[in-house]
Amino acid sequence: MITMLTLYSYWRSSTSYRVRVALNLKGLSYRTVPVDLVAGAQRAPDYVTKNPSKAVPTLVLEDGTVLTQSLAILDYLEHTAPDPALLPSDPLQRAKVLAAAQIIASDIHPVNNFKVLSRLKSHHGFTGDTAAAWMRHWISEGLEAYQALLPDAPTYSFANTPQLCDLCLVAQLYNAHRWGVDLTPFARLLDIEKQALKLPAFDAARPENQQDAA
Missing domain, CATH: 3.40.30.10 (Glutaredoxin)
Known part of the structure; x- marks a missing residue:
């Protein structure tokens, strides 16, 4: 335990x-x-x-x-x-939740994390503006793919309770807001975020609520 x-x-x-x-x-x-x-x-x-x-x-x-x-x-x-449970017991539904989570964890995050941005700036001439444009491109592309996987009905991505992919999504949307991504095409994702952030577990985990928040 x-x-x-x-x-x-x-x-x-x-x-x-x-x-x-x-x-x-x-x-x-x-x-x-x-x-x-x-x-x-x-x-x-x-x-x-x-x-x-x-x-x-x-x-x-x-x-x-x-x-x-x-x-x-x-x-x-x-x-x-x-x-x-954050993952469904049904193998097919579990695969769908994991696929959505991995769009964020495997497609968006690796090219946008801190060490990559630092390298782009220090060795490849990226400025603050070009780094932000880089971030916006990959976040938008990933969110488009994520949203395309979702059914219309549930409160969250695939269910009426948060699942693993929703944790990844809400965290990534924080970055999307931070970097000025145009989220107009992602109304379904913003609805998920709105519902999730009403839950104490999500609210307490927000970056601005952490002890080291600047």
């Missing part, structure tokens, strides 16, 4: 946001240790021993076991704290 957990997190990290929501939904006790990505805290030797990818989130279990990568952490939480 899971007891107290330690989450290494950065307030604006969408991957950390996903995990915070899951921990909150499942009613799990955890403490947060901020990792300032802008200041380079993720490259500190003691942190790299926990997370060799120099990224967040990192979840440390009470016995000291370290888990990295947000989807792997979410999978662990789903198996060890299955209520409420």
